[in-house]
Every structure is written in structure tokens, then in C-alpha cells.
Amino acid sequence: MATEPPAQSRIWSYKIDECDVEDRDALVRFRARSESWSELLRGDPAHSISSQFNDMLWQDAAWRMANEARRYAQEDGPNASVAPILGAMLDRGYVAGQVIAIGRLLEKSNPRQPQRGVVSLRRIVDEIRADRDLFTREIFVCQDGLPYDWESARERDVATWMTKHDPNEGAQMQWLPTQGPDAWMTAKQQHELFDILSGTGSQVRTRTDDLGDAVLDGLDSVLGDQVFTDLLALRNKTIAHAADTFSRAQAAGLRQGLNLEEFARAHYLLLGVLQAVSACLLYGEWRGSAVPVPQHDQFAHLESAFVPEGRMKELRAYWRQHCDERDGWLSTAYHEVIPKAE
Known part of the structure; x- marks a missing residue:
């Protein structure tokens, strides 16, 4: 008989035996893997993917704010923002920090060497591909108590509503449940989403429909974008390692740096993969804001001179x-x- 996985970072509202899934063993394994991915996304106290995004995007916004201040100095007269020694430090730190931050999210993890495991977005995408057999329609829809047959659930809901309300009383309103065996609307939406993920039409749905190649190939394609190829080469040959002349020559088209539009594109693509993995494939959190919301005045003292005369x-x-x-x-x-x- 299927058993519950150990409780970890995610709280399941319904037990395995309460879920409308025929392959209970697969659901047990899916929940265990989902717990592991949730830990990487949000639970790891030191290096969660969410924390990595927070730091990367906050530092990007902070540097761009400082860079904008330098433009003001060109128009209004020089101030500390255009001091050469400060500008060089900020610029070099920004490039190195962003290259390292983005590179960490792209880091591959070798399952055969768990002692060298990393917390990265690339790792989750690779592991989802390796466990794609767990992403069946019935598990995707019913992993936490939703009904597989949403139409029957809707009919039961309508019949119950009719017994409690007089149709002659005119228009009335009721809240629809979003969880559990009566949440037919949520189940309907999950089916429609999985139609897209599996490439299956709504008229030929089966419980064993699985993820289509297009979704997984699409994630790999995004993470293989040229901007990441250039960035990783820059990290490996220049920033993280002082590669010698021969080593640098092996990296065709090695860049000296990236421009702001390329950093912006890298952030854009990574945010897309994060949302697709977290909110769609794992039915988890939708990141509410890209740049973290400050809990302090991030503009404090910026109106002051950097060093009193x-x-x-x-x-x-x-x-x-x-x-x-x-x-x-x-x-x-x-x-x-x-x-x-x-």
C-alpha cells in the first residue's frame, strides 16, 4: 500500500488515499520529488533559488539607480557619483556579481555526486526531465485532492445548490471552493493547462497523458540562450578563473564583458523559467514582484555628498x-x- 512521504517544506491538504489518483505509488514519488524541488526553490536557508533571485535583482536595481545618478551629474554638475575610483569599483563589482549570480542559477548538479550538489534553476529543470514520468495528467490535476472528473463534480455542486435555493428568488451568488473534491472549477483549469503542457486535445484526455517534449525542450532552449553561453564563458575564462592564453583561445568569441541589455535579457529569461517551474509545473508560488520590495528607505542619504569637504x-x-x-x-x-x- 502507498505510504505518505515524510513531512517537509510543503504542506499537503489531503492524504494520498484521499486523492483521485489510480497510481498511488507514482503520487507518493511525485510528492517526495515536489518536496525536494520546493526546498530548492524556497526552503534552503542559505541558498534557496528565491533568495538568489532576490539578491541578483536587488543588486541589479541598486547599480542601475547609481548609474542613473551619474547621468544626473553630467547634467547638474559633478558629485561623488562620478568619482572615478568609486565608479570603477561599482562597475566592476556589478559585472562580476551579476555574472556569478546568473552562473549559479545555471549550475548543473551531478546526481552521482551528492556531496557536490548545488541549488540552481538548471538542476530543477534537469531533474524534472529525469522524472517526467511522474507528471501525468491525473497527478498534475489531482495531486492534492482535486477531482479528476470535474464535470461530475460540477453536476453534484449544482444539484446541491438547487436543493438549498429557490430558483424563483432570482439571481443568487455562492463562493466556489478552490481545494478538495468539490473544487471542480480549479480542476477544470488544471485540465486545460495540462492540455497545453501535454499537447493533448480536450476530447482525448487520459489519466496517463504526460508532459510533451515541447515544454521540456522549451525550458532547455531558454537556458541554452546565447546570452548564457557568452556569460558562462566570461565567468569561466575571466572572472572566476584567470585562464591562460591557450585556454582563452579555446572559447570562440570570448567577450570582454556584457552590455546592460544582455544582463536584462538574462534576468528576463530566468524569471520566465522560474515562473514556469514554480507556478505551472509544480503548482506552487507565483513570484509577486521581480525586484524585492524594500523594508527600508533605499534612497536614504543619497542626497548627501559622499565625503564632507x-x-x-x-x-x-x-x-x-x-x-x-x-x-x-x-x-x-x-x-x-x-x-x-x-
């Missing part, structure tokens, strides 16, 4: 002290490796 002498002295100390490291660090002769 009276502190510039002190700041210059700090700079000299800092550089002198690092210059000393050149010798002391060397002798940590190569001791001085006696």
Missing part, C-alpha cells in the same frame, strides 16, 4: 597609511614563504 585631508592620510601598510606586506608575506637567510 572637511574630512578630505583625513581621508587622504588614511589612503597613504593603507598603501604603506600593503607595501610592507610585499616583503613580510614573501618571507612567510621564503625565510630570510641566517
Whole structure:
């Protein structure tokens, strides 16, 4: 007999035996896999995919705000936003941070080496393809208590309503349930969505209809877009590793950087895959906003000068002290490796 998977991050409202699914063992395995994917999407306390998106898109918005301030400086007169040393730091940090963030979401995970497992969007897409046999119509529709035969459920609902209301009283309203065996409208919508996912017409539906190749191939195609190819080459050969001349030559068309439109396209495509996986295939959360909603005033102190004029002498002295100390490291660090002769 099918048994319940261990309770994890997702709460199921209905037990396995209460679901209108004939292949109960497949439903048990689907729920277990769904729990694992939900953990990657939202539950991992350190590196959940949702947290990765939050950080990536927040840093992108923050840099673009700073970049816009530099445009104002060109029109209104220079301020700290156009200081060369600050601009170079912000720009290099932005490019490196975005390349690393996007690359993490594209990271592949080897199931044969769980000790090297990663939390990534690419991993979920690959695992869904590997477990596509679990995505049947009956499981997609009825995984948490919805009726498979939504038309019969609707007829029962109408009959019940008629026994409780006098049709001569005119128009009346009632709320339709969205969960459980009486939620015929939700079940109807899930069937219609799976018609698209499976490429099956509504007149020839069967419980064993499965995901069509077009959906999975489409996800792979998006994650294989040229912008990601260029970005990963940049990460591997320039940002994450200092590849030598021969190694760099093996990456045809290696770029020195990406432009803002390409970063925007990468974000756009990744958001599309996230929504397709989370809200559609896994019947989970729809991300409500791309850039996280700040819980503070993100514009605080931006109207102030970066360094008060009276502190510039002190700041210059700090700079000299800092550089002198690092210059000393050149010798002391060397002798940590190569001791001085006696």
C-alpha cells in the first residue's frame, strides 16, 4: 500500500488515499520529488533559488539607480557619483556579481555526486526531465485532492445548490471552493493547462497523458540562450578563473564583458523559467514582484555628498597609511614563504 512521504517544506491538504489518483505509488514519488524541488526553490536557508533571485535583482536595481545618478551629474554638475575610483569599483563589482549570480542559477548538479550538489534553476529543470514520468495528467490535476472528473463534480455542486435555493428568488451568488473534491472549477483549469503542457486535445484526455517534449525542450532552449553561453564563458575564462592564453583561445568569441541589455535579457529569461517551474509545473508560488520590495528607505542619504569637504585631508592620510601598510606586506608575506637567510 502507498505510504505518505515524510513531512517537509510543503504542506499537503489531503492524504494520498484521499486523492483521485489510480497510481498511488507514482503520487507518493511525485510528492517526495515536489518536496525536494520546493526546498530548492524556497526552503534552503542559505541558498534557496528565491533568495538568489532576490539578491541578483536587488543588486541589479541598486547599480542601475547609481548609474542613473551619474547621468544626473553630467547634467547638474559633478558629485561623488562620478568619482572615478568609486565608479570603477561599482562597475566592476556589478559585472562580476551579476555574472556569478546568473552562473549559479545555471549550475548543473551531478546526481552521482551528492556531496557536490548545488541549488540552481538548471538542476530543477534537469531533474524534472529525469522524472517526467511522474507528471501525468491525473497527478498534475489531482495531486492534492482535486477531482479528476470535474464535470461530475460540477453536476453534484449544482444539484446541491438547487436543493438549498429557490430558483424563483432570482439571481443568487455562492463562493466556489478552490481545494478538495468539490473544487471542480480549479480542476477544470488544471485540465486545460495540462492540455497545453501535454499537447493533448480536450476530447482525448487520459489519466496517463504526460508532459510533451515541447515544454521540456522549451525550458532547455531558454537556458541554452546565447546570452548564457557568452556569460558562462566570461565567468569561466575571466572572472572566476584567470585562464591562460591557450585556454582563452579555446572559447570562440570570448567577450570582454556584457552590455546592460544582455544582463536584462538574462534576468528576463530566468524569471520566465522560474515562473514556469514554480507556478505551472509544480503548482506552487507565483513570484509577486521581480525586484524585492524594500523594508527600508533605499534612497536614504543619497542626497548627501559622499565625503564632507572637511574630512578630505583625513581621508587622504588614511589612503597613504593603507598603501604603506600593503607595501610592507610585499616583503613580510614573501618571507612567510621564503625565510630570510641566517
